[in-house]
Amino acid sequence: MSSHWDKIEYAEELLTSFLLNCVSTSKMEWIEIERIRGIVEVTFEKSSIMFLDTVLRELIEDVFQKIGAPLIIKLTENLEQPSKSGELLLQVSNSLEQLVEFRKSCIELLLLIGSVRSKKDTALLENSFETWFSCKLTSIVTPQFEEFLRTFAKASFQQVDWSCPESDAEKLSMEGFFSVCTYLESLGLSVLVLQVLYKVILNELQSLLKIHEGNFTIRLLPSLSNWLDSNVINWLRWILGMRTEASVSGSQLSNVSPLPCHQSPLLLERMSPTDKAHVMKDEEAKTSENWYLEKEKLYTQCYLRIDHLIAQELARLRISEMFDIVVDYPDSLPTLEDLKDCLQKTDQKRELSKAFKLQLNKRLLHAGATTSDILATYVHAIHSLRIVDPDGNILSDISKPVRKYLQNRSDTIRCIIYGLTNETEDETFQELISASQNMAEEDEEAIEAKWMPLPADAPYDEYVSGMDDAFGILLSIYGSKESFLNEYRTALADRILKSLDFQLDKEMRNVELLKLRFGESSLHSCDIMLRDLRESRRLLTSAKEQISSWKDESFEIVVCSKIVWPKLTDESFVPPVEIRCALDSFQKHFEEMKKPRKLLWDLSCGAMKLSLTTEKGQTISVRVSPLQGCVLILFGRHGQWNLQQLCEELSVSADFLKRKILPLVNQGLLQELNGEIYEFVESYEGNFEKEELIIEEETMAEEERSEQTGSSNIWIYERYIYGILESFQALPLERIHKLLKVFVINPRYDKTEYELNGLLTNLVQQQKLKCIDGLFMVNK
Amino acid sequence: MVVVKLEKAKVTCHWTWNTKDETCGICQMPFDGCCPDCKIPGDDCPIVWGPCEHSFHLHCILKWLNSRQHCPLCRREWHFN
Numbered sequence: 001m002s003s004h005w006d007k008i009e010y011a012e013e014l015l016t017s018f019l020l021n022c023v024s025t026s027k028m029e030w031i032e033i034e035r036i037r038g039i040v041e042v043t044f045e046k047s048s049i050m051f052l053d054t055v056l057r058e059l060i061e062d063v064f065q066k067i068g069a070p071l072i073i074k075l076t077e078n079l080e081q082p083s084k085s086g087e088l089l090l091q092v093s094n095s096l097e098q099l100v101e102f103r104k105s106c107i108e109l110l111l112l113i114g115s116v117r118s119k120k121d122t123a124l125l126e127n128s129f130e131t132w133f134s135c136k137l138t139s140i141v142t143p144q145f146e147e148f149l150r151t152f153a154k155a156s157f158q159q160v161d162w163s164c165p166e167s168d169a170e171k172l173s174m175e176g177f178f179s180v181c182t183y184l185e186s187l188g189l190s191v192l193v194l195q196v197l198y199k200v201i202l203n204e205l206q207s208l209l210k211i212h213e214g215n216f217t218i219r220l221l222p223s224l225s226n227w228l229d230s231n232v233i234n235w236l237r238w239i240l241g242m243r244t245e246a247s248v249s250g251s252q253l254s255n256v257s258p259l260p261c262h263q264s265p266l267l268l269e270r271m272s273p274t275d276k277a278h279v280m281k282d283e284e285a286k287t288s289e290n291w292y293l294e295k296e297k298l299y300t301q302c303y304l305r306i307d308h309l310i311a312q313e314l315a316r317l318r319i320s321e322m323f324d325i326v327v328d329y330p331d332s333l334p335t336l337e338d339l340k341d342c343l344q345k346t347d348q349k350r351e352l353s354k355a356f357k358l359q360l361n362k363r364l365l366h367a368g369a370t371t372s373d374i375l376a377t378y379v380h381a382i383h384s385l386r387i388v389d390p391d392g393n394i395l396s397d398i399s400k401p402v403r404k405y406l407q408n409r410s411d412t413i414r415c416i417i418y419g420l421t422n423e424t425e426d427e428t429f430q431e432l433i434s435a436s437q438n439m440a441e442e443d444e445e446a447i448e449a450k451w452m453p454l455p456a457d458a459p460y461d462e463y464v465s466g467m468d469d470a471f472g473i474l475l476s477i478y479g480s481k482e483s484f485l486n487e488y489r490t491a492l493a494d495r496i497l498k499s500l501d502f503q504l505d506k507e508m509r510n511v512e513l514l515k516l517r518f519g520e521s522s523l524h525s526c527d528i529m530l531r532d533l534r535e536s537r538r539l540l541t542s543a544k545e546q547i548s549s550w551k552d553e554s555f556e557i558v559v560c561s562k563i564v565w566p567k568l569t570d571e572s573f574v575p576p577v578e579i580r581c582a583l584d585s586f587q588k589h590f591e592e593m594k595k596p597r598k599l600l601w602d603l604s605c606g607a608m609k610l611s612l613t614t615e616k617g618q619t620i621s622v623r624v625s626p627l628q629g630c631v632l633i634l635f636g637r638h639g640q641w642n643l644q645q646l647c648e649e650l651s652v653s654a655d656f657l658k659r660k661i662l663p664l665v666n667q668g669l670l671q672e673l674n675g676e677i678y679e680f681v682e683s684y685e686g687n688f689e690k691e692e693l694i695i696e697e698e699t700m701a702e703e704e705r706s707e708q709t710g711s712s713n714i715w716i717y718e719r720y721i722y723g724i725l726e727s728f729q730a731l732p733l734e735r736i737h738k739l740l741k742v743f744v745i746n747p748r749y750d751k752t753e754y755e756l757n758g759l760l761t762n763l764v765q766q767q768k769l770k771c772i773d774g775l776f777m778v779n780k
Numbered sequence: 781m782v783v784v785k786l787e788k789a790k791v792t793c794h795w796t797w798n799t800k801d802e803t804c805g806i807c808q809m810p811f812d813g814c815c816p817d818c819k820i821p822g823d824d825c826p827i828v829w830g831p832c833e834h835s836f837h838l839h840c841i842l843k844w845l846n847s848r849q850h851c852p853l854c855r856r857e858w859h860f861n
Binding site: 497498499500524528531535554555556557558559560561562563564565568578579583587590594596597598599600601602603605606607608609610611612613614615621626629632633635636638639680682 | 781782783784785786787788789790791792793794795796797798810812813819820821822823827829
């Protein structure tokens, strides 16, 4: 028994010295080999493979402690206190080379021992060694080591031409770095190398992208792909040892290519000379081919990964700038194309929609942005996202908050219509035209044929199917086309009645276009409004021809078909005699021509342009509402008016008139003296000889609007009041109030007695009722 | 004294039929509008009066007169005034 242990101990000693010898001289004495084989065969013939493994492990561990460990320690120390970088590279390279040698020798030894036993045992021993060795190596991988690699990788990347470095020192350092990489690869640390390489590429990429931050007018992706194909790939090939023949100068490649196991000299030794030559040639070709394939695979992997990296980084940058890109549309088209291509490769759509939503919230959807800005940006976003994501998921996702926000803005529809009819913003209109043409072309069957299932990532709520038409999307903000058309009608009426140079042709074109989209019948009332205008112009021409007294060229009169027009405000007044004459003669003309129709004036609508010449010869041109115009005309008669006199002259209430005069006072045309006396200001300060002073009546405030909607209820009360007064003949105010309270249930009568008084007075003014001694009765 | 010259004025008015009633007794549409068969109110869809001073859209009463010859509201004999 003891002799067996002695044998083992002897064998261990022998193997250790053999290994030590191998590592230090990196050569094997072939005579030794035969002797060791013999001893191993004898000693370990009967022992189990586990036992052999343990023995060998201990043995290698011993040798490693003597040779490998100091190398690693030295390497780490060198890295921690770097001297000159050139020396450091050399030192690291040397240490690594020795480690590679050590590994090689160990494997040789294992093969040698394995050759005595079965093939299976050899593989087992080898595996066990590899695991152990890679554990030992992990201590190399310190942050300093990575940093070291990165520095050189970066330096080599920035080298323009790797095949011929500029100076010898550079050449040396690059060759050194290359061999470091190759050693690391041989040590099984290629993952580490790749990691560092990716980091360097990422850094380079990011600095490249930084240059193009905020520049959306050129496409980046093609130039980046180009960069990948030329710079990055060549560099990678160089580092991964795939240098093409032309660029390889030295014989380094064959020197450092890892020695495959089956090429071990030992195995070859045992073959017959002829066999040997044959196998050598065969094996060599096979190995280099295998090795090449392996590399090719790795290289393809790297290529794909970097390609993905580029797409990802570019997309990330553009996503962070999405808002600016959208604002810049259509100048940012190249960038949008880029982003589209990137998103096809990476999985960042969700990221985009999330980030864009945040940006919108932060930069657009707040009180500081005007509705028209929001709408314009939204339209741009629609266009942009249609390019980036044709499926429309992102669009429908970001639409939700925008639409919700726009719904809370009261002037959204007005802005849409303004954008539609504004001359400068023809783009939207073009959109409308093209969209409506599309709609006309596609009948339902065609749409059905085009049906596609929703994409998998579609949010199943609120998926807007008609997302391919910006105008339609804008319209759908408000849900119904009715509200849009109503608003359009109001806007059109406003323009017809208030603008002094109304462009009939343009508006007719607009209406025709809208008809294409909404159908003939929806725009019927707009049609009639424009027809009214044409008819009025005809009437006016005939009036001028037929009425001899009609000399005044300045009037344009619009006769409305009341039923299709939006409710015209009925704040009537009696104009000064010079205007009244003209109006009366037109009225007479109309009533003759169109018997038995009669004409009623709605003087509150419309506009007047006046030129005021002061005593000093200063001329002021103003545009005002008819009532204000009449007031100014009155001031042409007397320089000073008492409010009461003015009211009598124009037959309006004092409060009402005061409110209307206020803008004139504010603009400095009139001034108010004590006791409600107004005076024309002779020395007007502004210079409006050239420009026109436009005095708007106070725009209809919100409360007034709600009052107007309230007036629809008043119409119902009116019916009840007539009914009550017809059955009771005459009643005082409080009786009517009480009766209304009892009878009017839907909608509930909620007026105060005071408000009812206003309503009744109004009806008396309109001569529908009369009031005698506090009793109201129907005027028959 | 300031001299005021009216350069341009846009004045609005609306027409209405000179009738007592507001709606046509036959079609129940307002006279300011038109009968159900017409599209454009005004000259194209006039109003007519009978001797009883009841008024209807021309098109409405013509249809009515196809079957009988009296006013649909008061049954007096109809002819156009």
